[in-house]
Amino acid sequence: MARRPTIKDIARQAGVSESAVSFALNGKPGVSEDTRARIRRVARELGWQPNSAARALSGERSGAVGLVLARPAHTLGAESFFLRLVSGIQEVLSAAGTALLLQVVEDVEAECAVYRRWWAERRVDGVLVVDPRTRDPRPALLSRLGLPAVVIGGGTGTPPDPWQPEGPARHGGAPAGGRDGAGGDTGAPGGTGTGAEGAAGYASGGGAGADGGAGAGGGAGDRAAAGTDGGPGPAVVRADDARAMTEVLDHLHGLGHRRIVHIAGLPGLAHTARRVAALRAEAARLGLPPGQVRSVPTDYSDTEGAAATRRVLAEPEPPTALVYVMAVAGSAVAAGLGIPVPGRLSIVAWDDSALCRVTHPPLTALVRDTAGFGRLAAEELLHLLAGGPPRVRESELPRLEPRGSTAPPPAAY
Amino acid sequence: MARRPTIKDIARQAGVSESAVSFALNGKPGVSEDTRARIRRVARELGWQPNSAARALSGERSGAVGLVLARPAHTLGAESFFLRLVSGIQEVLSAAGTALLLQVVEDVEAECAVYRRWWAERRVDGVLVVDPRTRDPRPALLSRLGLPAVVIGGGTGTPPDPWQPEGPARHGGAPAGGRDGAGGDTGAPGGTGTGAEGAAGYASGGGAGADGGAGAGGGAGDRAAAGTDGGPGPAVVRADDARAMTEVLDHLHGLGHRRIVHIAGLPGLAHTARRVAALRAEAARLGLPPGQVRSVPTDYSDTEGAAATRRVLAEPEPPTALVYVMAVAGSAVAAGLGIPVPGRLSIVAWDDSALCRVTHPPLTALVRDTAGFGRLAAEELLHLLAGGPPRVRESELPRLEPRGSTAPPPAAY
């Protein structure tokens, strides 16, 4: 196993001290441009990469973030949503040289345990949280640990939203203004400034936010805002589920459907709650009675999706339209029962995938840029880690793409 | 952010030196049982967890392993294979307190770059490698870096197998000859013997195994051995693709099918090659001409799977049976073309999933324990990291579960 070069090797070869190397490679002031260039050249020649352990140990961040999936394995398959999300996340993270720790666990409790361990082991600088729930122990925990977090698919602010950074008076708008997250900050690992670390513990060291002047490309001193005890509250990236649901419902209503069932996901999840609420609200607005337009919960597995489909279709007055995530399974069930789609039953897939396009008929679906959603989330986390204030970002609106699986209901109905 | 306790805190509170604490918590000799128990109690009370960075820095392993997925995102969805695999991997890893770094990249080149970076950054102790290829740059790289690796779905030893630990000058007698390639090679993981391989550097380590990281059990400290130049060759966990393909073909042949097409995956992947070869071999054995029984490559995406299906079904003498991974897409295509399944076309899914069971008709499929496969791989990697010799492990044989999608071909054919 070839020995890995260290800054000591670089220092020797470049004829300077180790500190000079450290300064040079981190874009800190204190070395002339000439020397800096020379050091960088040597480092490149030697194929040097910072030892992540050493970095992490000397108070710097660990250069990794975590993602925990807390679902029983068989419900994860949902149309490869997670893999696409992860792809997007990676695109951004790996460009920033940040690693992603993935953990699959059974339930939220186990998820919390993972956060605790990661925190204690100092393994991650922050986490991406998925599947926010209506009653959720995670925000409190993460905030207590001071672990920066971005909630994916977070709340739209419906009242009891444990994720909303309602807490200590975050000035309403997105203040700070300055350096908006954007790509900037090229090459130079520069910005690196002081870690996001809970300012609290640092009291002693140079009390004031002095933080010293800019320096070359260095990070502006805007990190000030960060100072809450327990670290910043979670940032949120969200998709407007409610709006999407409204759109779907309007589409079906416009076609003439009056009996519509939404095969929903796990009832404890916040986005399920939002979709259910939106469905109910829009149904009311359209004057459709709750008995005719409703949601039934499942665990997100294809199996339960199929079972639920079979159940509602067996009712005396079956729905003429179905909306769900595991639409492919549903469409197969309909085919199995000999129910023509869209002749007698319309189907809307909540999440598009190649599969939706190859089934027969192709499924009308909500097309969303899942990878883009992941990118957005990763960007927010990096923003947080760079000391920026937590923000709420909205992803692009999902677009309803009508395909062959939706049509007016049969005349008889 | 609460301060994390360190061994210093424990030492102070327990009235011993830091070294004593370290010994005690790592199950090393040098402290009495009394003291050890006291230290452990204090550690537990304080909620201490080892700082992974510090551990990694002091020559210890980093406590993380890596997995790189090098496929264009849209081909990853394949029936949630990867998520199930990862679940299995995690089960074993997290029980051992080992983290998993996941990286999704575009191609093998990028994958190699990731290995290089992980290595230089000392981020991982070992890696799990998926999608071995027929011509593969990875084994050489990993061996050069000395990064322990387990190949998932590795070779069956067909001649030009870059993964077989034939390597440089490992004591000549390489069992190579032994294990016959193709058809044979029954389950018996027995082969493990192969392991002896590469043991060279490991002499000492071998036995102990215990390891038991940090905790209770207090495994003997066998870590000594680790440092070899070049490190051990890769271990391999594999599924007997050839055997499975033979089984599938026999099933279809037994039903009377004579024109069978295998919609294969990416041609560069080793398992594709193996399946293709096995198909050809078995066809020959059964006396079926290559024109009638053949494989056509795709990129694993549902889209290409559907396209290939459409193409072969449009031929003048279309196949009466199809075998593939993206069977659901295929079955949808058949439905779309109005081709009755299994009346005029039989379909076999290479990989089972809930979806296969809810389609109509339910798909005959190869049932394999993907999560178990992941567990096996993770176990092998841990074994390797504990200083054990690289082995070749065989996963359970996939079982062909006949369901509604296979039947004798129409009489006319």
Next chain:
DNA sequence: CGCAACGGCTGAAGCGCATCAGTACCCCGC
């Protein structure tokens, strides 16, 4: 009784890096 051997523990060094207090040197102003 004296010495070796051993169990139980301590002290210090070091992993690779960041950082901060200095040091050497130069330019400027008076």
Next chain:
DNA sequence: GCGGGGTACTGATGCGCTTCAGCCGTTGCG
């Protein structure tokens, strides 16, 4: 020509942990 203020760089220290060379007190043995 000397103090003041920079700039460019060095040395030492510490992060939390492992590890190795000891040190001390107790036994066992000749």
